[in-house]
Amino acid sequence: MKPIDLLKQLLNTFSKKAEYKDRKMKRVFQWRRYLEWEILTKDEKLAVKRLFFVPIAAYFVFAFINRYIFAIALLIVLFVLYKKFEKGKLMK
Secondary structure, three states: OOHHHHHHHHHHHHOOOOOOOOOOOOOOOOHHHHHOHHHOOHHHHHHHHHHHHHHHHHHHHHHHHHHOHHHHHHHHHHHHHHHHHHOOOOOO
16 A cells, blocks of 8 residues: 555544545646647636636736826715715705
8 A cells, every 4th residue: 555545544544434435636737738728618718717817807907097097086085084074964
């Protein structure tokens, strides 16, 4: 027996399960498989699109925030002041 199998048996003696059941491993980082686009499943294609789109979208969001930070901050301050002074007025 391999040492890893012995370790699994030892750990399983402490758990409630009588027998160890192997689980199918989920592939997370698989560049070579991503290059074979036609054989990917729908879920894998979606994972690839997310993997590549998120950093690009984050770059544009950070660039926008960096460029317009003062305008965004001014709008937030004006909104907070408006809400603060609006509380004292009567509503229909």
